[in-house]
Each structure stands twice: as C-alpha cells, then as structure tokens.
Amino acid sequence: MNIGVFVCHCGSNIEGTVDTAAVAKAAMGYPEVVFATDTMYACSEPGQAGIIEAVRNYELDGVVVASCTPRMHETTFRRTLERAGLNRYMFEMANIREHVSWIGKDRAANTNKAAELVMIAVEKLRQNTELTAGEFSINKRVMIIGGGVAGIQAALDCADGGLEVVLVEREPSIGGKMSKLDKTFPTVDCSSCILGPRMVDISQNPNITLHTLSEVESVDGFVGNFNVKVRRKAAYVDWTLCTGCGECAAKCPSKKTPDRFNEFVGTTTAINIPFPQAIPKKASINPAACLMLTKGKCGACVKVCPAGAIQFTQEDEIVTEEVGAIIVATGYDLFDFTKYGEYGGGRYPDVITSMQYERLLSASGPTEGHIKRPSDGKEPKDIVFIQCVGSRDKSIGRPYCSGFCCMYTAKQTILTKDHIPDSQSYVFYMDIRSPGKGYDEFIRRAMEEYGARYIRGRVSAIQPKGGRYLIKGVNTLMGDQVEIEADLVVLAVGAEASKGAPELAEKLRISYDSYGFYMEGHPKLKPVETNTAGIYLAGSCQGPKDIPSSVAQGGAAASKVLGLFSKDKLASDPQISSVTLQRCIGCAKCQSVCPFGAIEMTEFRGMTKASVIATVCQGCGNCTSACPQGAIQLSHFTDNQILAEVNALCPY
Amino acid sequence: MTRSRYAYYPGCSGQGTSREYDSSTRAMCQDLGFELIDIPDWNCCGSTPAHAVDHLLSASLVARNLAIAEDMDVDGIITPCPSCLKNLKTTQHRMLRPEFHAEVQKVLGRVVRADLPIKSVLQVLVEDAGIERIAQESTAPLTGLKVVPYYGCIMNRPPDVMRFDDPENPMALDNILTAIGIEVLPFALKTDCCGASLGTTRRDVVARLSGRVLDAAAAAGADAIVTACPLCQMNLDMRQAQINKANGSHHRLPVFYYSQLIMLAAGQLGERIGLDKLCVSPFSLLSSLGSQTGEARS
C-alpha cells in the first residue's frame, strides 16, 4: 500500500505552534508512507489539487490529511480522493488543530504529538478496505405522529407532494392545543377559523389516512422501511356508521363527566364529540364515565342513535402501517402548577391556568365565551396574570423559557378588555420575551391601548380574602412590595414535554433531553432531523414553539421527507459490521446487544450464524465489543485497527 | 416509642414573655415520655440582631450551646422557639463548610462537632410521639373549638435548612389540633410574617402585618388563634389591643400555644398550663365549650 501524508498549516492556525515540516518529515518514516509534505491550506482548491497530483505521481492508494477535525472537512477530502480516482474510504484524518495546535503552546510537545497522531492515522489507514455504499428500495409512505398544527401542516404538505400519509392522533379529534385557543397573537384572529379549514382538508384529502384515538404501539424497521403498529383505542362507537349528529350526547344522562377538551372547566357527557369543529366529527364514549360500561345499565345513546352506531362491545384494535419515514409532532403539555405552594397549590378555585382561561374566552367553550369565575360564576373585574409559572425556574426543574407565554398573556389581557371593558388586568413578569414579527408592538398595544398594568417581579403568595384574592408580590423596578386584590388569577403555565414522550422516543430509538424534549440532529444545521435516519421532528415535541414556528417546522419536516423520497433507492453507509462466517459460533451475543435489531441469526450449512442486515446497521460497533472471538467486525473500526493504533502509541 | 432523651434549649422568651409556652411544653413532653435536660449554662442564640450584623458572631453564640449539648449524651437538641431553632439549625448548616467550622472553633477555643440532630419540639412531637399517641392522650377533646393555626414565617423556612413540613402550606399543627378534637379552619396566612423583630422599632408594620393575620382569622370564623412561636404569640396576643387601636378593629381573639391546648385536651389544668398568662383571656371562650374545660377558670 502506498500512503501519502499531507500536513496542513491552516495558515498559522497549526503552523503557529506545530512544526508541520518536521511532522511531514517524521511521517516519511512511517510504514508504507511513500510521500509526505506540509501544505498551506489542504482544503483549498490548490491544496486538493496537490493531493490529487500526488496520488497520480506516487500511485498512492491511501491518503492521510493532518489538519482540522474530521467533522470539518472529512467529506471534503473524501470527495478529493474520488476525484483522484481512489475509493473515498481509503482516507484518514489526524486532528492536529482542535486537538493539538489550539490547545497547547509548547511547540516541541505539539510537534511530537502531531507526529504521533499522524502515525496512528497511518496505522489505521493501512488496514482500511475499499468500501462501496449499498442500495435499498424505500416505501414512499410517511407516518405523522400527532395531529396538532405542526402535524397537520406536515401531513398536508406531504400529501400535496403526492405522498401517502398516515396521521396518528392520541385524542378523538385532531387539532391539538391550537384547537383549544380562542384567538392567536399577534393578529388576534380566531384560532379555529384559521385551523378549522386545515383540519377539514385533512379529512378530505384522499392521500391521508387518519387514525385518531390511536397511539403508536411499536416501531420496527429502518429508514425507507418502517413497520409501525398502531393501537386504535375503542371508541365504543362504530365510526363507519356515526354521522356526528350529536343526538347521543344530547340524551346521555351522565352529564357530570370531566371535560378534557375544556381543560376540566365545566363538564361534558360520557358520550360526546369533543368540540363542534372536531375532525373526525365522530362521537366516542369515555368508558370511565359511561353508566353502561361501568354499571351495565343505561344505553340511552343506543336508543337515540339514528345510525345504530353504538357498540359497547368494541375493543382496541392493532393496525399495522408500513411507511418509509416518520415525522414526530407530538407537541407539549402544560406544567402542573400545583407544585407551587405559594400559588395555593390548586386549593383556590379562581386560580386557573392560561389554557383554562382560553376555554373561558372561547365562544365554543363551557361559558359560551363569557368570562365567569369557576367558583361563583361572577364576572371578574380585577384579573392578575402571573408569568413564568413553570418556566425559568431551576427550583422546580424547569430552567428553560417556554417562549410563548409572554405573548399569549398579552393576548389574554387584550381579550379580557374586549370582553369586560371595565376590567383591569395586571401582569407579573420576569422579562418580556417578544422576539417575533410584530410581537413587541403587540405587547406595547396590550400595555398602552388596553391598559394592562405590567409589574416586573414575582408573586410570593396568593391568599383568599373575602371572596377575592390578595396577591402579594414585589415590584423590582420600584424596589418595593405590591399587593393587589383580584377576582381571578391566571397562571401563565409553561410548556413541558408531552406525557409519554420518553416512552415514544424509546420506541422510535431517538434521543431526548433531560426534560423529555426530543433531540434534533444538530442544534443549528439539522433542526428537524433526528439522529435516527428517516425520523424527523416538527413542532413543540422538540422544544416549546409558537404557532408560526410549529407550522414552519411542519413544512420543513415535510420537505425533508419529500427530499428523501425523491430518490427511488437509498444508499447505506458502508462503515457497518460484517460477520466472518467460519469464526462465528452462533452464540448470538452480538444480536443481544445490538440497539437496532440489525443482526439476525441464520442457518448456514446446518449451523446457526449471525448475519448483519446492512440497511439496519448504524455502525456503532457494540456487537464487535461483545463477540468473544471477534467474528463480527465493524469495518474501519476493526479490533486490529484499534489495536494497531494502541500498539503504535505504546510499543511495549 | 424509643427512648428519647433530649437536650432542651428553652430560649430567652421562655424565661419571660412566653413562660407559659415553656412550662406547658415541659409538662407536655413529660406526659409524652420525653426526657428533657436543660442545656446547663446555655446562652442566648443571638436571635435576629446577631446574624444581622455578623454571621461568625451569631454562629459562635449558637455553637457554644451545641458544644455543651454534645457532652450530654442525648439524642438531639430540641427547642420550642422557632427563632432559636432557626439560629441553631442555620449555624449547623453553615458549619458544614470546613473553613467556617474551623473559624467558629477558633472563636470558641474548643471542638464543636455540630452533628447532633436539632429539632423543634413540634417536630419531635409529630415524629417521635406521633399524632395517634397525642389523640390517645386527649381524654377531654376540645370539641366545638374553632381555630386557625398560625405557624409564622420562620418555622419551616428556609426549607433546605429546616427540613420539616411544607414551607408554603405546613400541616403539623393542623393535624395535631384536629387529633385533639379541635375544628381547624383553612387559613391562607399560616406562614405570613407577624412583624416580629420590628415589634419595638416599627409598630406600624406590626400593626399592619399582625392586623392582617387577626382580620383573616376572624373572617375565617375562628374563635382563637393557635401558635407555636413566642414572638408571633406576643405580637398577636399582647399587642392585640394596640393593633385594634391602630386599625380600628375590635378583635378579641385568644392566642394559644398549641402545647397549652394539648394539655387542656389531656385534661390537665392549672399552673403549668398558664392560661392565665394570656393577655386576651381565653376563659369565657373555654367555659362556653362546656363544663370540663370550663374548670380551667379555677
């Protein structure tokens, strides 16, 4: 093997503290190195030309570049090798910038270190093999998990792009959090008026299969060929028959059923359609509240249903969907404010969450859009809004900013004034965060046109006082204590990861942060990708987002999928594991530790042998570490390559 | 219940303004089988003034008491006064820092381990004796009495130092009082400040803060307020007239120490309970509850 070594100056970045010429000189002494030189900018056009020329002149069949981190230019140089007619994998990099010249001043020590890093790169390269990416076909269907605004956008864009779409939603209707909102900032236009039509489009688009009241049970397979089991929970209503007329709800006797959709302000019936614009507009029964399902008597709905759709015997069913990509848009949940003792820990009826307040504001809400105190139904005059409840607070494990609370609080003060002209809103805030188009102007309007009083400071206690509430806090701008008496307190509760997010992440094999939000592929450059090929993120499941950003991400994720599906075949990374059959004794230890189920046990001349499913293997090498006799090896990270590096560094 | 032998730190007020708290506490502990041994030659904990000016000074004042207690072969140190408790525990907390620990020992000129458990009498009551035990002891439950429990602001704060009960909505007193037949009303101002340390310097503040507590108690429909803190008790009881004057209110709310009520419920009367030491007389209220406790008058 003829190896060429190129030691980069990177201007003065490396040359400044490393004697690159000396490193090149040392490299000439390494096994199989036939050419070594230092070069000003290896990645520049002339630099790459130099490499190509050397490959030709010295009949190199392997190249080592000592420069910056491989994360920076590995692909650049692999392409250079291809242009020179070599296999792109006959290449190794020695990181002598980030790991040497930038972290040490001692030129002698740096030079020695750089020379050794080049040496281990050479030792590794000596045992590299030419690799070629394999190809596999893809199933051009996409599954979208979560029917909130992000999921809806993604679904519509994919469907318009001609893809078959499967949309899975946990609740009986799509719409997500947005469908619960009354108005949206900063335009104060009606939430359901802008979301409603999109929801209808979903139901009418022939390319979209909708599974509501459904959850993902398990996910197998890999990019291009996922196999997803979906649990369709029993609605106790045959939706193929149900016309959504609502007769059943009208007659249902158990009227005290807690109303999930209305955030438990007000009640609903055991059988119901969550809200007027629900998609699909189908009734479903809450088994915990239904007299028939709990006590075995009633059946009022059966009597009135003109379609005869009620089916108390209905059971969960598992449907299997085969898709090539998955977009996760499972959204967020609201922080449980009862953790805050000083806000009454949930003991005071008129201390409510911002989402509950939205329902009070909403014309389709439990109060037909009249703001009434939950305790006595009176119209509140003085309303205190407290921001950052469950945001930016280390003490309760929520150090992050939920991003949208400042804006929706301002919106709610404006709506409050519209509903009750003689009302007064007070807002306790820490900082105002309104970095969006028209956002800060909107906050100003709330303050200046609608007279919301903004007080910079935290609230120390909420105490009932003669049917009202005394809110004690501090005004950090005035530097004194404030006390406000109010009829209603609205807590701007922050966003937290959707319930069950970690469990879903494990099924999908994607990673999540310590708060349960899903990890994007790269914080800047891969905002909607995950580290698992073929799985994308949209909306608040990746971190709190307002509607515009969620919609944008939904679209972005869709375009990623369309891009992925624009090819008929996908290339698989060839740096994967492979089995030496005669060494394999079929003990299946590799199979048991593979995180991706990429190893299957097969029969070979009557013996059990492990074999790697090339398209599933992600190249982590866990199997290689687990195989006692080293029968399964991860190419380009084989035992011998790593041993060669160790032996080079520690020659006894 | 295991043997409990405690070093007892009465605190200054126990010698003066809250004699009845001290005596009823001792009586209560005796009945419940705690062995209290006064820390010999104990000194003032420094209360609020000391730590306001110098942490080392305030810590050293406390540490001397800890040191003495450490020679006593006891299970821990207990005190009825939350203010003393705060100083004792804060000092112990601060002395977790080796440098500070060393400094304090230098000042004292002796070794202080500062590792004895330090608890309020209330905490010991709940944790060692237990609510059931107290319920058993109450032979003459104070049925019909309606009270609000007032814990004051420092009993459970700061939580990571005090490590007892909920800082925002404590329940220890509520549970004990309920156990002895008293009706405990929900009370949002449980942990508000009464203005304690400003008692002499800023009466207006006390009038406002303590006044609010009295108003809220009355509004809640309470016959009386129950405290576990000499300073709270003093402000609400001794200064009640002042406060009424300042706020134009007309409260006549007896302010009990919980220890007094436990003893009453246990059928104990007389000197040790010191009901006669309360400024707002509780006797008419108690007699209205029926003959048994009414005899308290005698």
Next chain:
Amino acid sequence: MSVLEGKELRIIGFLCNWCSYGGADTAGVGRFAQPTDLRIIKLPCTGRINPLFVVRAFLNGADGVLVSGCHPRDCHYTEGNFYARRRLEVLRALLPVMGIDPARFEYTWVSASEGQRWRTVVEKFTEQVHGLGPIPAFNSGTCLDACLSTAISSAPAHAAIGETHGLST
C-alpha cells in the same frame, strides 16, 4: 519511547465520535489550553470499546487511559454508553487485581458542547496520572523477547518517533 522524557506521560483517550470527540473539538475551538500528554483514538461509540483495548494499552506501557462518551440517554446509538458503563465498571475491578493502579483509568461523559468540562477532565486526569508516575514495566521476558523488542524498536516507525522526540529536546 516516544514519550517526551520527564515532560509527558503516555495517556491514551478512547473517545466516541459524536459527543466527546466533539467536546474535545469544542475545547480546541475555545482555545482551552490543556496538557499535551493525551493521545485521542476516535471510535464511533463507547459501546465499541472492548475493555481489552484498555488492558492492552496498560500492558504495553500506557501510564493512563481515559474513556469518554455521550451522557447517558444522549448516546447517538441510544444504548452504547449504557453497555460501556457496565463493561468499564467491571474492568475497574480487574485492573487492581492485575497490579495496575485503578486511578490510572477513568471513564466519563462529555457532550459535544462541554468544551470547558473536557478541559477540566483532561487537566484533572493528567494531573492524577502524573501523581502516580510511570507505570511499572515488565523487566523479565525471554531472550527471544528481548531480541524481538530490540528488532521492533529499531523499526522505521519508531526511529521516526525518535526523531520527533529529537526535535523536542
């Protein structure tokens, strides 16, 4: 020996490509000065680390070995570091029995963003190893072995290291 006599000790780092190698890069980009002893071997994942690599390094005369990967739950391959943690904890028990001071070996988790933390780890570990000094070397071995090793040490690769070493003195 290529180690700069009296100046450096031989410390080998096995780093996962996704988190810790990136963390080391971040430290570099931040110009966080670090001791020069460490030589980093890049692996896809800590799950690729066979504890025997560490044993081999020590038997070959490494004075310290440092393993670093993604924080638990952040593994690029979701599970690799969980397996690694178990394997390395078991290794931790083997080393002292072999007469290799366990303080010569550490494993930790450093994310791609934790450049500052990486510097701390490298500084502390290097200091720790210098505290222990060079690892005891085998002094026995047969004549055949002796011949072999002289043969090896006169092989070109090591001659070259000799030169770079020459440069440094």
Next chain:
Amino acid sequence: MASRLEELKAAVRKALPDLDVVIAWAAGPNSLEHTPLFITSEAEIDLMTWDPRCSQNLAGYLPGLRGKKVGIVAKGCDARSITELLQEKLIDRGQLTIFGLHCQGAADPEKIRAVAGCGNEVESAEIADGKLTIVSRKGTCAIGLENGLLAKCFRCTGADAQPCDQFIGEHGAPPALTDAPETALDRLEAMGMEERFRFWEEQMSQCIRCYACRSACPLCVCQDHCAAQSREPHWVDQTDHPREKLMFQAMHALHTAGRCTECGECERACPVGLPIMTMKLALNRQIKTLFDYEAGIDPEKTPPLFQFRETEEHIKERKW
C-alpha cells in the same frame, strides 16, 4: 456411596436407549482422581463410578455434543455450568438429560498429596465414612476428607444438582466446612500495586501457554476460534513473554465476566498450578455488588454485560 452408584447406574441404564451418549465418571489411572466416561453402550455402564474423586466438571463437553441426545451426570456446581450454557442457548434443554447428585465435596489430588505427604507414588485409595485411606510406597495413611477438598467447595452454593431430570439419592446441604484456605486473591489484596504486578509477572513467566485452562473451561465456547490464537483479530501475539500470557488471562476473565460460575476447571487443569481463577473471582465479586448477579443460577436471566439499566443504582460515577 455404593448404593447411590447402583441407583445411578440403574437410572442411566433405563435412559440409555433414548440417548446417544451419557457422560459420567470412571475410575482413572490415578487413584486420586476419576476420569470422564462416555457411555454409548450398555456394557460401559459398569465402568461408572461416583465418589468425591469425581472432581471434573463434565459440563464442558456439552456444547461440543450439541445436536446429539446427551445424558450427563452432574454435581451441584457442575449444574451451574449447565444452567449458564442453557441461558446462553449454547445447548438445548430438550436434548439434555441430567442425572443430578448430592455432592459432599470434590477431592483435590494436589492438596491430598500434600496433606498426606504421600508424594506421587499412590497405589490405591479408599473412601469410607468421610475418611480417605491412601496406600502408597511410603505406607498407608488416612486423612479426613474435609482436608483434601478443592478450594471451590468452601464457596459451595448448593450441593444438589439443579436443574436436573433425575435426582439420585436425598437432597442435602453443602458439606459443613470451616476455615477456608487462603486464596491467591486474599494474598494479592494484602500486596501493594507494584507488588501485585510483579506477582503476576513471576507467575506468568511460568506459564507454558498450553491453554489447558481454556480447554477445560466449560464456557470457553469459541472452540477453535479463540481470539488468543488468531491474527484476525490479533489480540495476543505469540511472543513468549509474561505480558502476552497475562493478556490472555485478562481476556479469559473478561470473556467469562458475569458468566463464570467459579467451577475452578481452569485452575484444576493448569499443569503448573497457576492461580488463574483469581481475576475471575475478583470480577464475580464486583458483578455481585454492582448488579446483584451470580452466574449459573437462573436459566431465564441474561448475563449482566449483555443488558443494562438506564440508572444503575450501585454504580457511582466520578463527578469531575
């Protein structure tokens, strides 16, 4: 004993027709240890024997016989190896018939020679009621059996074979043994680090690299593919140097970590008597404390290094 043996023979005789082979023990050339017996025909049954000299763990032969219907005679400790092999699906329970025995300890020839001081010229030996009577050129001497047992008997976790298809005789407790002999691990832990290193350097320089330890280990299932003798991968080189021999011992210990049942075959088989179980004992101890796991107990469990917990309660990670 005799009656037990007859019971055992009867059981084997009954089962033999449905089996390809039964692995048992026969009196060996050396009267202090019995040797394996592979029974394929009725006639061979009479060669069987059973007493404390049946020290060898026969489980090691099972993976090699995979695919055949095999019967095996097992002591309590042997059964742990069988459990481990079952757990790793290296043998098939359906193909296996286990004749379980209650063991009162397995004899250690070296120790006996030492204790009895009879050297290698043993002519015959008799075991009767806990006593071992040895006739050698030096004359006749008797020692208490408990003084001639293998070190592992002092760590016995169960004298009765479990799992087992046919149990011969009554169940019972392990032999009541006191003052376990000092192990190399005990000695080692009394030393400083460098001293330990020198200890191994010295021990390993005696190793003749015969790999008897590997061949005897019932869990060394890599057979002809042992990584110690391959170039791909090339973990150990053939240099005759303690470093390489120690490397192999470390490899054996790590490959059997969480799988080793401490059956002691490796040490028993070592012709130069090196304390090569030491590392394995240390690892097992660590595995017990970290994962509360012992190998060869429950065939349903997965060895600890082939699974994980997201939060490992017993692992204290270093905070930097």
